[in-house]
Amino acid sequence: MKYLLFLKINRYYLLLDDNLVGAESLKAEVPQAKFFHEEAFEGLENGKLIQWEILKDILDGRVELEHNQYLVCKRSSFFVFSPLRKGLLFARSIPRARKKDWILKKAEEFGETRIAKFEMKRQNALSQRLMGIREDMEDCLEALSDFVLCERYSLWVYNKHTDFFSCMASSKAPKKTYIEQKDEKTFYEFMDSGMEYESRAPAKTISITKGMAWLNRLRLDFGGDDTIGIVSFYSKHPNFELAPKARRYIKNFLELKYIERREESQLALHNIIKDMASYEVGKHDVFLNKLVCSICRELCFEACSIFLKDLEGKHLILTATCDKNHDGPPTEEVIYKLKENSFTGTVFNTGRVLFSHALPTDPRNKHIYDESTEHKPQNWIGIPLVSDNKKWGVLQVKNKYRDTDKREIKNFRPTDFESLYAVRTHLCNILQIEEVHENYVKKNENLLLKSGDLEQKIAVLSNFYQVFMHEIRTPISTFSTSTLVIEQLFSSRTITEEKRQSINNKLDDIKVMGERLEFIANTYQFKRLIRMQEPRRLSVLRDIVLPVFNIAKTYIQKQYDVDIYYIPGTLEDQYVYGDQRLLNMVFNALINNAGKYSSRFEKPISVYGELDKKGTFFYLVVENYGFKIHEDEKEKIFENRYQGREVRGQKLGGTGIGLYLSKEIMKNHKGDLLLTSLNKPITFKIKLPRRNMDGRR
Amino acid sequence: MAKVLIIEDDVYLTEDLKFFIEDEGHTCKVYRYADEVMENLNNFGQYDFIILDIMIMRGSRIRDDNTNIETGEIFYKEIREKYRTKKIIIISAKDIEDMTIDFRKEANVEIIEKPLNEKKIKRLLTMLR
Numbered sequence: 001m002k003y004l005l006f007l008k009i010n011r012y013y014l015l016l017d018d019n020l021v022g023a024e025s026l027k028a029e030v031p032q033a034k035f036f037h038e039e040a041f042e043g044l045e046n047g048k049l050i051q052w053e054i055l056k057d058i059l060d061g062r063v064e065l066e067h068n069q070y071l072v073c074k075r076s077s078f079f080v081f082s083p084l085r086k087g088l089l090f091a092r093s094i095p096r097a098r099k100k101d102w103i104l105k106k107a108e109e110f111g112e113t114r115i116a117k118f119e120m121k122r123q124n125a126l127s128q129r130l131m132g133i134r135e136d137m138e139d140c141l142e143a144l145s146d147f148v149l150c151e152r153y154s155l156w157v158y159n160k161h162t163d164f165f166s167c168m169a170s171s172k173a174p175k176k177t178y179i180e181q182k183d184e185k186t187f188y189e190f191m192d193s194g195m196e197y198e199s200r201a202p203a204k205t206i207s208i209t210k211g212m213a214w215l216n217r218l219r220l221d222f223g224g225d226d227t228i229g230i231v232s233f234y235s236k237h238p239n240f241e242l243a244p245k246a247r248r249y250i251k252n253f254l255e256l257k258y259i260e261r262r263e264e265s266q267l268a269l270h271n272i273i274k275d276m277a278s279y280e281v282g283k284h285d286v287f288l289n290k291l292v293c294s295i296c297r298e299l300c301f302e303a304c305s306i307f308l309k310d311l312e313g314k315h316l317i318l319t320a321t322c323d324k325n326h327d328g329p330p331t332e333e334v335i336y337k338l339k340e341n342s343f344t345g346t347v348f349n350t351g352r353v354l355f356s357h358a359l360p361t362d363p364r365n366k367h368i369y370d371e372s373t374e375h376k377p378q379n380w381i382g383i384p385l386v387s388d389n390k391k392w393g394v395l396q397v398k399n400k401y402r403d404t405d406k407r408e409i410k411n412f413r414p415t416d417f418e419s420l421y422a423v424r425t426h427l428c429n430i431l432q433i434e435e436v437h438e439n440y441v442k443k444n445e446n447l448l449l450k451s452g453d454l455e456q457k458i459a460v461l462s463n464f465y466q467v468f469m470h471e472i473r474t475p476i477s478t479f480s481t482s483t484l485v486i487e488q489l490f491s492s493r494t495i496t497e498e499k500r501q502s503i504n505n506k507l508d509d510i511k512v513m514g515e516r517l518e519f520i521a522n523t524y525q526f527k528r529l530i531r532m533q534e535p536r537r538l539s540v541l542r543d544i545v546l547p548v549f550n551i552a553k554t555y556i557q558k559q560y561d562v563d564i565y566y567i568p569g570t571l572e573d574q575y576v577y578g579d580q581r582l583l584n585m586v587f588n589a590l591i592n593n594a595g596k597y598s599s600r601f602e603k604p605i606s607v608y609g610e611l612d613k614k615g616t617f618f619y620l621v622v623e624n625y626g627f628k629i630h631e632d633e634k635e636k637i638f639e640n641r642y643q644g645r646e647v648r649g650q651k652l653g654g655t656g657i658g659l660y661l662s663k664e665i666m667k668n669h670k671g672d673l674l675l676t677s678l679n680k681p682i683t684f685k686i687k688l689p690r691r692n693m694d695g696r697r
Numbered sequence: 698m699a700k701v702l703i704i705e706d707d708v709y710l711t712e713d714l715k716f717f718i719e720d721e722g723h724t725c726k727v728y729r730y731a732d733e734v735m736e737n738l739n740n741f742g743q744y745d746f747i748i749l750d751i752m753i754m755r756g757s758r759i760r761d762d763n764t765n766i767e768t769g770e771i772f773y774k775e776i777r778e779k780y781r782t783k784k785i786i787i788i789s790a791k792d793i794e795d796m797t798i799d800f801r802k803e804a805n806v807e808i809i810e811k812p813l814n815e816k817k818i819k820r821l822l823t824m825l826r
Contacts, residue, residue: 274815473790474709477812481713484815488720502716509709559708599754600730650755651768 002066003110004081007118009149011038011239013079015063016118035237036060046074047100055081071100073107078115080107122147130253138169140257141231145171148246150216150233152208155254158191158228159414162355165230166411172208177411178357190217191228196251199241202234214240218251222258227414229258265415267490268298269422273510274483276426279476281469282441284434288320289328291427295397296322299419302399302409303371306385307336307344308431309393314338316348316393323371323398334369342366347382347394355381357411359398373399378409383420387428387522395424426514432521436468464524467589467657471520474559475513482506482513512554519551523581523588535577535669535692540609540620543580545571548588556595556605562624563604564591570608576618576688578669583688586665586673589658590622590684596654597647597682598626606681611690617671620686627652628679637675638663699723699825700743704734704772705750705788710813714748714821721822731756731768738775741783746825749773751789751796766797773798786824788813 006013015034040058044050050072052065059065067083082103129143137155145153154170156179165179165187181188190198198217202209209215212234220229231254233242242250275294279287292304303323307316318334325331336345343366347354356362359377370377378399385392397420400412486506489499538544545566556564594605603625610619627646629637636642641656659673666673666686670693677683701718705711706729718725726744728734735758741747751769755761759771769789776783787793787800790811800806807824809817 473812474707477814478709478713480812480814481710481818484818485713485716488717506713509712513709648764649762651752651764652754653752 002083003107004063004065004070004079004083005111005114006036006041006079006081007115008038008077010241010243012036012237013038013041014149016114034062036062037237037239041079044072044074044079046072047104048072049084050081071103071107073104073111075108075111078111080111082107136169137257137261140254141169142171144250144253145233148216148233148242148250150235150240152212152234153232154208155229155231156187157222157258157413158187158230159412159417160226161353161414161417162357162412164357164411166357166413168229170208174206174208176358187230190219190230195219197242197247201238209234212236213238216240216242218242218247220251220254220258222255222262227258229254262415265299265413265419269419270483270486270490271298272419272423273426273479274487276423276430276479279430281433281437281472284430285319285329287430289322291423292320292322293327295420295423299397299416300401300403301397302373302375302401304395304397305369305371306427307348307394307396308385309338309348309391310335313391316344318369319393321371324374325372336368340368342368343380344369344382344394344396347384347396348391351384351386351391353381353383353417355379355412371398374407375399375401375409379412381412381416381420383424385424385428385431387425387432390432392428392431395420395427425518429514429517429521433472433517436521436524464657464661467655467661468520468524470655471524472517475517475520478509478513479517482509486510508554512551516551516555519547519584519588523584525581533579533581535579535689537575537577537692538580538583540574540576540618540688541571544576544583544587544620545607547584548591552588552591552595556591560595560599562595562598562601564595565604565606567606567608570610571620574609574618576690577692578671578688582665582669583686586662586686587620587622589662590686593654593658594622594624594626594682596652598624601625603681616690618688618690619674620688621683622686623677623681623683625681627682629675629682631678634675634678638673699745701725701746701748701825702741702744703727703748704753704769705729705748706753707750714813714818717818717822718825721825723825730754731772732758734772735759735775738779741776741780744783746784746786747776748786748788748821749776751787751791767791770796770798773800784824786821 005016007016013036015036017034036059040060044058048071050070052068052070055070056065067085069084070081071084073080073082084103126143126147130140141153141155145151152171154174155168156165157168158165163180165184167174167177176183179187186203196219198215200215202212202215214235214237216233216235218231220231221227222229231250272291272294275290276287288306292306295301295304303321305321306319308319309315310317315338316336318330320328321330322328336342338345338349343354343356343364346364354364356365357379359365359380365380380396380398382394382396385395400410400416401407402410486503489495489503489506492499495503549564549566553564556562591605591607598605601624605622605624607623608621610621611617612619627644627650629644629646633642633644637644638659640660642660643654643656647654663673670689672687674685674687675683676685701723703711703714703718703725705714705727708729711727711729715725715727728737731753735756749769749772751767753768755768759768761771769787773785773787776785782805784805784807786807786809788809788811789796793800793808793810800808809821
């Protein structure tokens with residue numbers, strides 16, 4: 001007996017005949033002839049007897065009918081037509097109704113078993129294909145597209161850094177692999193509408209929609225940073241809408257896949273940062289050479305260069321470059337005049353990120369120096385090295401590629417920008433440290449040449465340099481060891497929950513140290529020390545206390561096992577006048593001393609504010625319960641290189657400069673630094689003017 | 698596999714060192730404070746290696762007012778008195794020349810200067826093998 005079984009798929013019925021097994025090449029097995037729109041089956045009732053002429057009409061003559069009449073078995077997701085011999089239902093031996101029920105039951109059983117088998121094979125085929133795929137988004141999409149019986153597919157990812165959509169995968173290679181708003185509005189409209197799913201006829205005929213009658217479009221949300229993807233499946237059949245279950249599956253799968261790939265790019269970033277940790281003060285040439293190479297290697301660019309501005313700030317000089325012929329040090333002298341119009345120069349002058357997806361046709365593409373790449377120049381990103389309103393130079397990369405069997409040039413992804421921004425932050429920190437170092441060396445030389453009146457300044461600089469080096473030692477060491485730990489943890493085959501936790505902890509450490517380093521680099525500036533900036537009105541809490549709390553709290557708790565807090569209500573809405581960087585430095589010195597010297601004393605460090613009687617000054621108070629200060633040391637403690645007897649006796653380290661420097665800074669502020677209690681608690685008060693003492697407001 | 702003792706007060710550094718050492722299959726104990734070190738001196742025989750930081754806070758048990766000598770140097774003397782051939786790895790941020798003991802001339806001593814980096818950690822791990 002030959003049943004005719006039709007499985008409902010989307011708004012169609014698919015003829016499941018014996019040729020259709022649901023194996024890997026399912027799509028190839030399903031010619032158009034086997035699809036019937038649901039409208040054709042309308043009005044067919046369960047249990048109805050249907051003559052072959054009518055059924056032939058319904059099936060549009062596309063299915064060969066071997067019997068004269070069929071009994072309709074209708075279920076929610078399928079139809080079975082059971083052939084009947086003429087007169088069977090009228091046989092006398094069995095009552096007609098019972099006979100009919102029996103035939104329907106058999107038909108239903110057949111339908112369910114056959115469909116279950118088909119679905120299982122179809123699901124298995126999909127799983128096998130997806131499991132075998134590690135890297136390629138293209139293969140994943142092809143498997144998913146086959147699974148939902150669509151003919152074509154594409155996946156475009158929105159890059160918020162460029163406001164472009166880049167093509168990640170497509171069954172028909174598009175003419176342009178990126179789309180901007182003027183090219184194709186429907187992507188932007190769909191993204192802005194906030195809709196999750198769209199199903200309609202294609203709007204216009206381009207190569208991918210040619211011969212396609214229907215488009216299914218799904219929105220994908222990749223992780224927490226608002227990266228959005230749009231996946232499209234095209235079908236030859238009009239109204240071929242995807243079932244909600246299939247949509248959910250596709251969405252979940254692709255979102256997860258993308259996050260997996262993002263983890264890979266994070267790993268790449270870790271490798272770069274790990275390389276950055278080998279930085280040694282005063283050797284930035286070696287460091288930059290190594291950095292450009294590791295950016296090329298880890299982020300898959302064919303070339304990467306760093307340009308730094310010269311001393312007068314009029315030229316950009318090629319400092320490090322990695323491409324087909326270089327592995328760091330440039331072999332020729334390349335200098336950009338900043339006035340000339342060039343891609344690199346524009347990045348520096350405007351302080352804005354520039355990029356190009358199509359260098360050959362880009363009218364802005366003017367380079368004096370062109371790195372040699374394996375492929376023709378295709379795409380390019382230039383990032384200004386800027387921090388704290390200071391311009392250092394430009395970091396640029398060219399030709400993003402994908403390393404499969406054959407290296408192909410690809411569009412950059414949002415993660416490329418994020419990785420480059422992270423590298424930029426670290427790089428600027430280091431350039432800042434480097435500048436401070438160079439200035440120190442230079443000034444020291446200059447100052448030593450002239451003698452006498454400048455001796456004082458030399459002393460200040462030399463002191464300052466020691467404090468600075470002391471401050472950066474732990475962060476630099478943590479950068480180097482913690483990144484190694486992460487690398488080691490990542491290198492194991494399986495990442496257990498415990499390891500994941502360790503990685504997170506180490507990342508937290510690196511973050512804490514990064515923030516510390518950034519703070520130090522921003523705060524500890526020689527020039528401020530020598531010539532104080534014009535006093536500005538500062539919020540005590542926002543500008544002085546919180547920046548230091550942010551970098552010190554976690555560090556002090558972990559390193560010295562001491563808690564630190566400020567008393568609410570005493571600092572809010574208080575304003576003073578001064579140079580924020582210098583006041584940060586003073587407050588940071590007091591907090592760090594308090595932490596270091598009250599390690600294991602168990603009583604927390606407290607910070608609060610109070611006003612003097614006349615209301616002219618505000619006191620920022622730091623109290624700790626650490627080692628006492630002796631009565632006879634009350635003044636000495638502020639002398640250069642003096643360390644308290646208790647602290648000295650305990651060999652607690654330190655430079656003996658911090659308090660001296662802080663007192664000097666506070667005197668320059670028309671304020672003061674006072675020691676008001678010597679033991680339990682030890683109390684330091686930063687005396688800050690509430691009015692602008694220079695007479696300027 | 699070796700039993701290793703780390704005497705070091707920098708939490709960030711000890712965490713990472715401990716990780717690397719244990720990752721190589723060794724067991725590892727950490728003392729952060731001088732008092733712990735002095736209390737447990739008699740049990741140091743069990744360790745194959747002692748990694749010793751030189752600049753550590755004195756604590757309450759050491760009665761040496763000579764501030765020219767670092768806490769780690771006092772530990773070193775104490776350990777050497779009891780365990781003459783114990784392998785000791787000195788890690789120090791202070792210049793080795795500026796110390797009262799010339800560690801370069803001591804037997805069974807290795808020196809690694811701070812700050813640690815990948816190369817130095819690998820060197821340290823090779824010593825433990």
